[in-house]
Amino acid sequence: MQLIQQPLLALTLLPAIIAGLPTSHPPSEELQARKHNWTFDLFHNKHCAGTTVSYSGQGSSGCHSNFENGGAEAFINVNIDTGCKVKLFRDRKCSRHTMIEEIKAKISTKCKPVSRKKTAQSFEE
Numbered sequence: 001m002q003l004i005q006q007p008l009l010a011l012t013l014l015p016a017i018i019a020g021l022p023t024s025h026p027p028s029e030e031l032q033a034r035k036h037n038w039t040f041d042l043f044h045n046k047h048c049a050g051t052t053v054s055y056s057g058q059g060s061s062g063c064h065s066n067f068e069n070g071g072a073e074a075f076i077n078v079n080i081d082t083g084c085k086v087k088l089f090r091d092r093k094c095s096r097h098t099m100i101e102e103i104k105a106k107i108s109t110k111c112k113p114v115s116r117k118k119t120a121q122s123f124e125e
């Protein structure tokens, strides 16, 4: 009796172990694919004339400052993924209370001047 029962137990356990093995991609790869892509242009001129400085990336990468041409007066939303927001700030440290613009997926892809009399000095996604 004992000799028959043990191999049976081993056979029923085996499929359970196989089912527990990971079958999908590593989690890091999936996380990468879900990161939001963002691309936008900044201009020192309110009419988006002059030098175009393009910024692009994936996901959140912190506060960016030291803009070329000493601050942005206008921007163009080139491609911002749904669910992603780029925030423009008046100071160089992305301080919450100096936020002046949000560039979002739904916003126009035409030239948009930064709020009247303000110049963006930093951005964050």
Ligand SMILES: *[C@@H]1O[C@H](CO)[C@@H](O)[C@H](O)[C@H]1NC(C)=O
Pocket (backbone or CB within 6 Å): 032, 033, 034, 035, 036, 037, 058, 081
């Ligand atoms: C961002 O771009 C990458 C590469 O083109 C793509 O695989 C990924 O799905 C995009 N992310 C989103 C949220 O659409």
